[in-house]
Amino acid sequence: MQVSIETTSGLERRLTVGVPAARVDGAVDDRLKKATKDVRIPGFRPGKVPMKIMRQRFGPGVRQEVLGEVMSQSFQEAVIQEKLRPAGQPSIEPKSLDAGKDLEYVATFEVFPDVEVTEMVEFNVEKPVAEVTEEDVDNIIEVFRKQQGNWNAVERAAIDGDKVNIDFAGTREGEAFEGGSAEGSELELGSGRMIPGFEDGVVGAKAGEEVTLALTFPEDYQSEDLQGAAVEFKVTVNAVEEMVPAELNEELFSQYGVEEGGEEQFRKEVAENMTRELKNAIDAKVKQQVMDAVVDAHEGVEIPRALIAQEVDALRNQMFQQFGGAGGQDMDLKSLLPDDMFTENAQKRVKLGLVLAELIGKFELQADGDKVRSTIEEMASTYQEPEEVVAWYYSNQDQLASVESKVLEDQVVEKLLESAKIAEKECSYQEAIAPAGQEEA
Structure with missing residues (x-):
């Protein structure tokens, strides 16, 4: 096997590999001989199909399989011979694939760099x-109680931490904008889900009331079209609910794996x-x-x-x-x-x-x-x-x-x-x- 190597740029290498025709042709013949045991051709007994017929019928297909395998195997042999460490799969370009002639191809790939470790001192x-304090434990337990708690409707004005059901419609210079309206939306006040000022503007409103909010989208808002835009939201509060945390009892403890x-x-x-x-x-x-x-x-x-x-x-x-x-494999x-x-x-x-x-x-x-x-x-x-x-x-x-x-x-x-x-x-x-x-x- 003949191998020559060229450095094209940086970490990229171009490897030209020549494989003797005998290696490919011999592998093709061996595979065809083994296949005669299983091939059924009218007029010939099993295992007695002449090699001439086998080459005519199956030679091209078998040769393609063998060429792929030989190129893969010889590439591995070549990089070991040249002491190379390929990074990723090579791009292989065949040069000569004709039967009876030496196989030749060019493999282009990158190699791992030689990393010189820098001494790191006094960085x-x-x-x-x-430390975990009793207050920290109390705070986390309160989170657990709320996770297992219930939302109950109230008639009072909404406060931070309440959940409200709202309809809202946003406009920019009097025109509705995409994604600026919703009906029956559930919003926990203080969650920071909406743009700055929205949730604060709903605080103090009761079920059945309507509020108008003049707000400005953040400069780094995800939609470029709305970055820094002045808008107005008309918000109708449909319902206000307060969180009633779960009791500290055996039922709550068991929810978190404590049975005794x-x-x-x-x-x-x-x-x-x-x-x-x-x-x-x-x-x-x-x-x-x-x-x-x-x-x-x-x-x-x-x-x-x-x-x-x-x-x-x-x-x-x-x-x-x-x-x-979500979305499937075709996405x-x-x-x-x-x-x-x-x-x-x-x-x-x-x-x-x-x-x-x-x-x-x-x-x-x-x-x-x-x-x-x-x-x-x-x-x-x-x-x-x-x-x-x-x-x-x-x-x-x-x-x-x-x-x-x-x-x-x-x-x-x-x-x-x-x-x-x-x-x-x-x-x-x-x-x-x-x-x-x-x-x-």
Whole structure:
């Protein structure tokens, strides 16, 4: 087999491969000989069909199959021979496919970059410091009570936290605009679902009353046509309901998996879950800062376009599934969710993956078995039968590999934190668990 390689640009390589005709023709003959055992042709006994007839009838089809297999196999052999690491699938252009002649094709593909790890010392990390207080537990329990509570109609004026049923019609310069009207719409006041000023304007209104709201759409509103637009809404309040939280009783406790021990045990388990959530949130924020520092320290790393495209597709499908995944297989996801929405994040994730792989090798890390076990047990602890969940993870290689990958990432973070400058920041439980950048909100 003859192989020549050319660097076309950056990470792209062009591999020209020549495969002796004997390899292809021999494979075709072998396949045709095996096929004679099963072929039924009138005038010939089973297994006695002459090869001449086999080549005439089945040779072209079999040759196409063999050519595909030989090109795939020889490409793998060529990249091993040339010590290349392809990133993504190659684009193969046949040059010579004629029977009796050497097979020749050109494979164009990208390779993984050689990543030079930058030494990371004294980079800054801010670590939230918080604790779960009795007040925090009270607040979460109040949320649970409302989740299991009931909405009851009231005749008083609406206040923040009430739910109202409304009809509304919006106009812009006297003309109705798309999406600006609805009938029988349910709205919880204070939820922030509507544009600023809308929910505040309904506060104080009773069932049967009408209010007119002069408002302005935010400058960053999702519809460009309405960004910063001055509008007017006429709102009719059909009904006002107040939330009546569920009682703190055995029925409520059982809804959250506490069958014995009453309120004391319920509070204990709520506090334990909040403490676990707090730890995970703090760890996640610290980890994200470390990962961001890793990416920033390796700006010059080249990224294969093929890997970015794969990551864009993965992020697109992930978002599609998060929003219900409805619409069927024929839906054009690329039109609905274009590449530009995901490209920047995909580039960052691919770069991070490449650098982390080098760091794992540099630090000679392997997934710590005890940490893998404790991670799985922690995830399983939120289920009613944790032992079954643990057993499922260890019997499912894909899921186990996913946990091992996470543990390896955490071990890299621990190693890098040894050289970081960590500043602790005291904050509340709610601030600590809020997503990065949303602490004040």
